[in-house]
Amino acid sequence: MLVATAVTVIVPTFNERDNVAELVERTAAALAAYDAEILFVDDSSDDTASEIERVAVDAAIPVRVIHRTENTGGLGGAVVVGLRAAASDLCVVMDGDLQHPPELLPALLVRHAEGDADVVAASRYVGGGDTSGLGTAVRFGVSRSATWLTRAMFPIRLARSTDPMTGFFLVDRSRLDLDALKPQGFKILLEILARTDLRIAEIPMEFGERRHGTSKASFRQGATFVAHLTRLRFGKMSLFALIGAIGAVANLGIMWALTAVGVPYIWAAIIGAEVTIIGNFILQEKFVFADMRTDARGLGRRFAASFTFNNIEAALRIPVMALMVETWHISSVLATGLSLIVAFFARFLFHSLVVYAPARRGRTEAAVSEPKPDTAAIRVLRAIDAEAMKPGEL
Secondary structure (H helix, E strand, O other): OOOOOEEEEEEEEOOOHHHHHHHHHHHHHHOOOOEEEEEEEEOOOOOHHHHHHHHHHOOOOOEEEEEOOOOOOHHHHHHHHHHHHOOOOEEEEOOOOOOOOHHHHHHHHHHHHOOOOOEEEEEOOOOOOEOHHHOOHHHHHHHHHHHHHHHHHOOOOOOOOOOOOOOOEEEEHHHOOHHHOOOOOOOHHHHHHHHOOOOEEEEEOEOOOOOOOOOOOOHHHHHHHHHHHHHHHHHHHHHHHHHHHHHHHHHHHHHHHHHHOOOOHHHHHHHHHHHHHHHHHHHHHHHHOHHHOOOOOOHHHHHHHHHHHHHHHHHHHHHHHHHHHHHHOOOHHHHHHHHHHHHHHHHHHHHHHHHOOOOOOOHHHHHHHOOOOOOHHHHHHHHHHHHHHOOOOO
């Protein structure tokens, strides 16, 4: 006797009342041969949740609804809630507006059954896909531009994905670390692929037209996407840079105030630098490396390492800048800019890999775990990418 594959279809909804009955009917028909359930995660301000409960009574497959009073993380946050509550590890995520055809569900499951993919995405851009449901040329252009930008920023992890922005995909929940996901806005698949090393396959999808309701796309959602993309790509590094910028402004302010009351500018510069170094450390502890403090060395040793390195870096940077001007014959402004860029990466790497390194990991263990063929340059590049990708939220 064959056991039907178990699957949970997760449908995040926001004011989709008029689509519920048809979506449940078509999904149930498509998954008649499977041990399936539909799990709605509802953030609606109308009676969508009540409609789901009404339809569930006579549905051909189990239908559940989780109604959230606080839509933390937007649609992406709703999907994570659904992944946690799903009855099956095999989960399919799809929108509730019927632009994702439920009839495609068996194709996702059949492709996953081949065994070489952890994620199977329904793509609008792979051969046989269709984007007519996007409507206007402007929406199509925005969608394509966002896809190109995203793939350009993650050329390795998204190398096999033509449509990382799609909201219709299958994922093996057992391959995910749900605690590591920090969703914001609509693009949950991008979050999953960027934060997790998964094998991906695609099938073509004809993106349908909306039947009822209105599109949730807006300028605010676009801004959320850009901010989320920045956090994904740069994570801790972006926060580290922001704190550095705040420190630079504070440094100038301290110098100006001290010189205004008669303090010699050399002493004003030294005091400003030292206060800034201490202030930056406090902010980095709170906002950038808070998740790494538990396993790192004690606070006193972290501060001593950070304070010493920053002072050495500051003492070396000006002579290096002068050497660049004299040797390469470039402007002092350009030399300063280059030295600051190098100093930024050096500070970030030192804090990520040394100041906040797990106290239990010794040099011998780290050396053994490194693949021998890697050069020092490759290891540095990998370290930059790995540390920059770690999530950091203000």
